[in-house]
Amino acid sequence: MNDILTMKNIQKSFGDLEVIKDISVSIKQGDVLSIIGPSGGGKSTLLRCAAMLETINGGSIAYGDKQAAWTDDNGKVVYAKGKQMKEIKNCFGLVFQNFNLFPHFSVLKNITDAPLRVQKRNKDEVMAEAEVLLDKMGLREKADAYPYQLSGGQQQRVAIARALALKPEILFFDEPTSALDPELTAEVLRVIRQLAEEDMTMGIVTHEMNFARLVSDHLIFIDGGIIVEQGSPDEVLGNPKMERTKAFLNKLEQ
Amino acid sequence: MELQTMVTMLAEGFLKSVAIFSLTLIGSLPLGLLVAFGRMSKFKPLQLVVKFYISVMRGTPLMLQLMVVFFGPHYLLHIQTGSDYRFVAVIIGFVLNYAAYFAEIYRGGIESMPVGQYEAAEIMGYSKVHTFVRIILPQVVKRILPSITNEMITLVKDTSLAFAISYAEMFTLAKKIASSQSTLMPFVIAGVFYFIFNYVVAFIMERVEKKMSYYR
Numbered sequence: 001m002n003d004i005l006t007m008k009n010i011q012k013s014f015g016d017l018e019v020i021k022d023i024s025v026s027i028k029q030g031d032v033l034s035i036i037g038p039s040g041g042g043k044s045t046l047l048r049c050a051a052m053l054e055t056i057n058g059g060s061i062a063y064g065d066k067q068a069a070w071t072d073d074n075g076k077v078v079y080a081k082g083k084q085m086k087e088i089k090n091c092f093g094l095v096f097q098n099f100n101l102f103p104h105f106s107v108l109k110n111i112t113d114a115p116l117r118v119q120k121r122n123k124d125e126v127m128a129e130a131e132v133l134l135d136k137m138g139l140r141e142k143a144d145a146y147p148y149q150l151s152g153g154q155q156q157r158v159a160i161a162r163a164l165a166l167k168p169e170i171l172f173f174d175e176p177t178s179a180l181d182p183e184l185t186a187e188v189l190r191v192i193r194q195l196a197e198e199d200m201t202m203g204i205v206t207h208e209m210n211f212a213r214l215v216s217d218h219l220i221f222i223d224g225g226i227i228v229e230q231g232s233p234d235e236v237l238g239n240p241k242m243e244r245t246k247a248f249l250n251k252l253e254q
Numbered sequence: 255m256e257l258q259t260m261v262t263m264l265a266e267g268f269l270k271s272v273a274i275f276s277l278t279l280i281g282s283l284p285l286g287l288l289v290a291f292g293r294m295s296k297f298k299p300l301q302l303v304v305k306f307y308i309s310v311m312r313g314t315p316l317m318l319q320l321m322v323v324f325f326g327p328h329y330l331l332h333i334q335t336g337s338d339y340r341f342v343a344v345i346i347g348f349v350l351n352y353a354a355y356f357a358e359i360y361r362g363g364i365e366s367m368p369v370g371q372y373e374a375a376e377i378m379g380y381s382k383v384h385t386f387v388r389i390i391l392p393q394v395v396k397r398i399l400p401s402i403t404n405e406m407i408t409l410v411k412d413t414s415l416a417f418a419i420s421y422a423e424m425f426t427l428a429k430k431i432a433s434s435q436s437t438l439m440p441f442v443i444a445g446v447f448y449f450i451f452n453y454v455v456a457f458i459m460e461r462v463e464k465k466m467s468y469y470r
Contacts, residue, residue, distance in 0.1 A: 053373055094377045
């Protein structure tokens, strides 16, 4: 299978603080990659670099055969521009930790506005797809509600539907359940699991180890700006080889 | 002078006060947004010029600004101004002054928007203009509405400052009648007019706020 996302030798600093030192990672079509690790270890930053919300200081990013960012001979990072960048940004979607729904739009409008206004797709088609998505998320009767009227779990499911409506090739999740209590977490994870079963390509930053074990094809443990350990979820979570991974997992169990 | 005559004369002045109020809003609400953009610009020289403009507009009396706008062309530039210029000067002075206040209100509203709204819009492919017009501005308007109402109420009363350059709005007329007739009555009537005007403004703005309360 083809790589949907390829990140090579990524470096990212905020001022003097080197958050990502040297990370290379790729995600194949239909695969789910989970990224775990302690807070401040660089996992969210890596995801935000992939989603072009942060500018990398070194390395390269490509979606399929489209180069999004690369380092030139002088060591300067160059980003794709204009139409090419627009196409690249169309490849991925991102679900945020705190949803970031548009509060002044109804649930339905949150889902349909970008396909209609940005992608300029046919209205009947977009509406029909939105209905299917709402059904899938179990939110059929909430189409006309506003975000503030929904629980956190419902809001996050709207956010997932909103991202899917743009038909991304890959969907990123940045700690999608960290703002939710356990009950609501379950309903969001169920939806993500369903997507995994439908072979949606995904990159997920998460603290839910059991969930990561269930859905991912590949798992990486990031700490101190590098990949400490990676492999199948059973390998990394069931039989970690590195001391740092063991310490991290032990701490979670306590 | 009969009471009715007074009321009729002041009512004419009142229409002129309403004209100042309306034209000031029509001019300064959009101009204020442009000024706010300048104030938030990453281009330092523009930002500094706009900052200076705002501090002068807020730091000197509006009455003085009206005088400068009205007499400035004659004394500074030796331009002969026509008879219509008095009203034009009032509007220019008011618009420039209120745009500065509105700009700071817009800026406060825009800067209070969570960064997540911009990021979500960017991820979804909205252009910068689309992001501002469709996502940010509607939410900013809702947030700043109480402050805008405040300014509008102040503006109703400030229209009386046109008195400084003898533009015949309600207050100027009231003072004229009061001194020629030796009575306080015109001021009482003018006070009632201002109060009713502001009551209507507050009522309308409350309705607008209610209309925007369909979301939080």
